[in-house]
Every structure is written in C-alpha cells, then in structure tokens.
Amino acid sequence: MKKLLAIIVCSVCCDIVTAQQSYTLQQLKDSALQNNIAIRNAKHSIDAAQQQRKEAFTKYFPTVSGTGLWFNANKGMAQTELNLSEQITPELGMALAQSLPPEALAALGNPVSVSMMKNGTIAGINAVQPVFAGGQIINGNKLAKVGEEVSRLQLQLSENEVEKQTELYYWQLVSLQEKMKTILAVQALLADINKDVDVAVRAGVAMRNDLLQVQLRQNDVESQKLKVSNGISILRLLLAQYCGLRDTSFIIVPEAPPTAPEGASIALLSGNNTIVAPSGAEGGASTPEYRLLQKQVEAAKLQKKMAVGENMPSVAVGAGYNYHNLMETNHSFAMVFATVSVPISDWWGGSHAIRRKKIEQQKAEEQLADNSELLKIRMQNAWNNVQEAYQQLQLAQRSIEQSEENLRLNRDYYRAGTSKMSDLLEAQLLYQQALDRRTDAYADYHNKLLEYRQASGQ
Numbered sequence: 001m002k003k004l005l006a007i008i009v010c011s012v013c014c015d016i017v018t019a020q021q022s023y024t025l026q027q028l029k030d031s032a033l034q035n036n037i038a039i040r041n042a043k044h045s046i047d048a049a050q051q052q053r054k055e056a057f058t059k060y061f062p063t064v065s066g067t068g069l070w071f072n073a074n075k076g077m078a079q080t081e082l083n084l085s086e087q088i089t090p091e092l093g094m095a096l097a098q099s100l101p102p103e104a105l106a107a108l109g110n111p112v113s114v115s116m117m118k119n120g121t122i123a124g125i126n127a128v129q130p131v132f133a134g135g136q137i138i139n140g141n142k143l144a145k146v147g148e149e150v151s152r153l154q155l156q157l158s159e160n161e162v163e164k165q166t167e168l169y170y171w172q173l174v175s176l177q178e179k180m181k182t183i184l185a186v187q188a189l190l191a192d193i194n195k196d197v198d199v200a201v202r203a204g205v206a207m208r209n210d211l212l213q214v215q216l217r218q219n220d221v222e223s224q225k226l227k228v229s230n231g232i233s234i235l236r237l238l239l240a241q242y243c244g245l246r247d248t249s250f251i252i253v254p255e256a257p258p259t260a261p262e263g264a265s266i267a268l269l270s271g272n273n274t275i276v277a278p279s280g281a282e283g284g285a286s287t288p289e290y291r292l293l294q295k296q297v298e299a300a301k302l303q304k305k306m307a308v309g310e311n312m313p314s315v316a317v318g319a320g321y322n323y324h325n326l327m328e329t330n331h332s333f334a335m336v337f338a339t340v341s342v343p344i345s346d347w348w349g350g351s352h353a354i355r356r357k358k359i360e361q362q363k364a365e366e367q368l369a370d371n372s373e374l375l376k377i378r379m380q381n382a383w384n385n386v387q388e389a390y391q392q393l394q395l396a397q398r399s400i401e402q403s404e405e406n407l408r409l410n411r412d413y414y415r416a417g418t419s420k421m422s423d424l425l426e427a428q429l430l431y432q433q434a435l436d437r438r439t440d441a442y443a444d445y446h447n448k449l450l451e452y453r454q455a456s457g458q
Contacts, residue, residue, distance in 0.1 A: 167450050
C-alpha cells in the first residue's frame with residue numbers, strides 16, 4: 001500500500017514539474033532584451049536619432065516658402081498732390097488756351113490729390129537653394145549620424161547591463177536551488193543519523209543527549225530550508241519582472257559545468273562560448289565604452305567645425321513667382337536672385353565660441369586617452385577575477401571531497417564508539433558548508449566570466 005501511494009505521489013509531482021515552463025539562461029536573456037524597459041527606451045532613442053538624421057539631410061534641398069497678404073487701409077498708402085500748372089511751359093499754355101475752354105484752363109491751375117494702394121492682394125512662392133553655408137549643412141549631417149551611432153552604442157550598453165543583471169539573478173537562483181538540494185541531502189543524512197542514534201539510545205549504548213543534538217541540528221537545517229525557500233520565491237519574482245515573464249512558477253535549466261583556464265595567454269571555454277585572454281595591446285578598443293569615447297571626440301571636432309561655419313559667409317540662390325494687384329490691376333512676374341550674407345560683428349563673439357569648442361575637443365581627446373588606459377586595467381582585472389574564481393571553484397571541489405571523507409570517518413568512529421556526537425555533527429556541518437561554498441563559487445565564476453566578456457568586448 002505504501003509503495004502504491006509513493007508511486008501515485010511521484011506521478012503527480014512529475015506531472016506538476018512537466019507542466020511548469022522551463023527556461024535556459026539564453027532564453028531568459030532573450031526575453032529580458034525584448035521586454036525590459038531600459039532596452040525599449042534605448043530603442044526609442046535610436047528612432048529619435050534616426051529622425052534627427054533625416055531632418056538634417058533635408059537641409060541639402062531648397063527651402064520653399066509661400067506668402068500671401070490682403071489688406072484694406074483707411075486711406076491710400078501712397079498719396080501725393082500734383083500741380084499741373086507748374087509742369088506747363090508757356091508754349092504748351094498758349095496751345096492749350098487755343099484748344100480748351102476757359103473753365104478747363106482754370107481747373108488746370110488747381111492742385112490734384114492722388115491716392116494709391118488703399119487695398120490690395122500680394123502673393124508669392126519662392127525657393128532658396130543654399131550654395132555655401134560654411135560647411136554647416138555637411139557637418140550637421142555628420143553630427144546627426146554620429147548621434148545615431150551613439151544611440152546604438154548606448155543600446156549596446158543597456159543590453160550589456162540587462163544581460164549582466166539577468167545572469168546575476170539567474171545564478172543567484174541556481175545557487176539557492178543547489179543549496180536547497182544540499183539541505184534536502186543533509187536532512188536525509190540527519191534523518192539516517194537520527195535513526196541510528198535512536199536505536200542506540202533504546203539499546204542503552206548511547207546517551208539521550210546525542211539524540212537531542214541531532215534533533216537540534218535538524219531544527220537548524222529546517223530553518224535554513226525556510227530561508228532558502230523564501231529566497232527562491234523572491235528571486236523568481238524578480239527574474240520574472242525583469243524578463244517580462246507572466247508565470248512566476250517557472251523552473252530554470254542549469255548551464256553546463258565550466259572548463260578551467262590554463263593560463264593567461266590561451267582561450268577559456270565556458271559552454272559553447274570561447275573567451276580569449278587579454279593580449280595587453282587592445283585596451284578594450286572593441287567595447288562600446290571605448291567607441292563611445294571615440295564618438296565623443298568625433299562629435300567635438302564636428303561641433304568646432306560648425307562653430308567656424310557659423311562665422312563664415314553664406315551664399316544662396318533662389319527663384320520665385322509673385323502676384324499683386326496694388327495698382328488696381330492684376331500683375332504677376334517671375335524672378336531669380338542670389339544672396340550673400342557676411343557676418344561681420346559676429347566674429348567678435350564667434351572667435352571665442354570657436355576657441356571654446358577647440359578646448360572641448362581637447363578635453364574629449366584627453367579623456368579618450370585616459371579612459372583607454374582604465375579600460376585596459378579593467379579588462380586585466382576582470383581576467384584576474386576569472387582565474388581567481390576558477391581557482392576558488394577548484395578549492396571548493398577539493399574541500400567537498402575532503403569534508404565528505406571526514407564525515408564518513410567520523411560516522412564510522414561514532415558507530416564504533418570512539419567519537420562523540422558533537423564531532424560527527426561538526427563533520428556534517430563542514431560537509432554542508434563545503435557544498436554551499438562550491439555552489440557560490442560556481443555562480444561567482446560564471447558572473448566573472450560575463451564581466452570579462454563585457455570588459456573585453458567579447
């Protein structure tokens with residue numbers, strides 16, 4: 001009956017595990033890169049930079065503008081008085097006197113008021129093509145392109161950060177799950193010891209105090225189990241939120257065991273990825289951080305050229321078609337024109353602006369040189385951390401073998417009556433600690449690998 005019940009329970013548990021969604025580390029990274037808010041914001045920045053680049057490109061084309069005006073004034077904008085008598089010569093006056101009646105001749109002597117353009121309509125369309133603008137259009141387009149490339153590099157930095165945080169959560173969860181397995185194994189071991197001690201106490205060959213010590217240790221392990229279980233639940237919630245997972249009851253598939261680095265000048269293998277040791281000459285030149293510094297220098301150079309262009313003459317040509325009826329008649333005409341604009345007084349302040357941009361360019365170049373050295377140090381330090389983490393993993397593995405043998409010997413000694421229960425429980429504790437150290441070292445090694453890959457641009 002007990003065997004049948006055990007089979008039913010195992011079958012139900014297997015169905016539950018099968019129903020749970022399982023994820024590998026790469027699947028979690030892919031999900032985080034698709035759903036994390038930092039990645040979405042970085043992609044929006046790229047879209048905005050692309051639109052800015054396209055906007056800058058339109059400066060190469062003519063600027064077309066249309067104007068229209070209608071007006072109605074209370075009196076004519078052009079007014080004057082004409083005195084015709086002042087314009088008539090004596091000869092013309094004698095001729096007019098013979099042909100005009102006296103009343104008409106008298107009227108010519110009075111001034112005549114003339115008023116024009118009291119109302120009217122003006123309309124026109126013009127296109128202006130820049131010919132020379134001091135390089136502002138060309139450099140502006142180059143600067144917009146640099147801005148787009150910077151946005152892409154910032155996306156890569158965001159992806160690196162998301163990948164790093166996802167892997168950190170992942171290995172923390174792996175570590176806690178392995179510790180849970182260790183606790184379950186320790187509980188089974190303590191249950192076995194408790195059974196042996198209980199039999200020995202009943203037979204009168206062991207003290208009841210030994211049984212109490214085992215039970216106290218079992219209580220301590222049960223407390224550890226509760227803490228680890230709560231930690232696993234919280235990490236699943238964090239990982240689900242960070243990666244955009246709806247189901248928080250998922251399980252993870254552990255990575256394959258790592259392979260050791262054999263030296264500082266050879267390749268380091270982890271799963272299917274090849275990690276190349278630093279050569280000392282690259283200095284992290286392939287990292288997005290270094291390329292961002294290069295783009296900063298490039299942008300500073302272009303901004304200095306833009307400042308120079310703002311203080312240079314600009315030349316443009318244009319054509320237009322215009323219409324008006326200011327003289328009470330419809331009139332339309334086409335024209336071509338050219339403009340030249342020379343900043344004169346602007347050179348006073350512009351020269352200082354050019355010097356300021358030159359200083360900013362020098363600062364960017366010095367920052368690139370300084371930070372490239374820091375990136376070399378960072379890469380070498382990351383590589384040292386990888387080697388140290390693997391050595392710690394090897395030490396932890398040897399500690400497990402030693403503590404396992406120590407536990408076996410102390411258990412045999414206790415059964416033979418030549419060792420105390422406290423020695424046996426101390427050996428059990430050392431064995432559990434060795435297992436936990438190996439788990440922590442395993443997770444730390446993978447985290448150090450990722451840090452080195454990012455520091456070296458791999």
